[in-house]
Amino acid sequence: AQSVTQLDSQVPVFEEAPVELRCNYSSSVSVYLFWYVQYPNQGLQLLLKYLSGSTLVKGINGFEAEFNKSQTSFHLRKPSVHISDTAEYFCAGLSWGSFNKFYFGSGTKLNVKP
């Protein structure tokens, strides 16, 4: 079965420090991967996506992610975080096949401290 696993439920980090939010996927078919951000009391916003091509994808707000097929990972990174990055981040995968569904990870709460 296809699935997406986020390894950290919470990540505390100080402002201006780098951060990595981890995501692993499991799929036997071609997969497209996404990171979404959910700010408090808001809906989900797409940060970035990997469909094909370059394995390093850049998104909004200075975030980037690297698709690693051998490690089945799609970790999200930012070299220097801001207080405003405090939010919940969801990794998601879309597997084309008979089910054609989005699979969401359990989410990682990023807490940026001053």
Place this chain on the structure above:
Amino acid sequence: SAVISQKPSRDICQRGTSLTIQCQVDSQVTMMFWYRQQPGQSLTLIATANQGSEATYESGFVIDKFPISRPNLTFSTLTVSNLSPEDSSIYLCSVRIVYEQYFGPGTRLTVT
């Protein structure tokens, strides 16, 4: 891209009543989805609502509890029936355009 609006943004309902949530999209889309996000949890797909066909429900969700309408390519409603405190969640409307999925702001439901 797609801009999605939902009504109401939040509501407090009494046990045993029903709430109907409206979802409006600014463009015509075929694939529309309804998700539930329970407090502190990730998103769970309730059903897929494609225009011109009956909604397809995920395991654990039934039409009697979550009836869905999809009268056209820009609008859908989700009703949560016979409310209980366990239904207190955020309900999100979502559409897919090619490979990207867009989400509405959500409807925060509290059942007392």
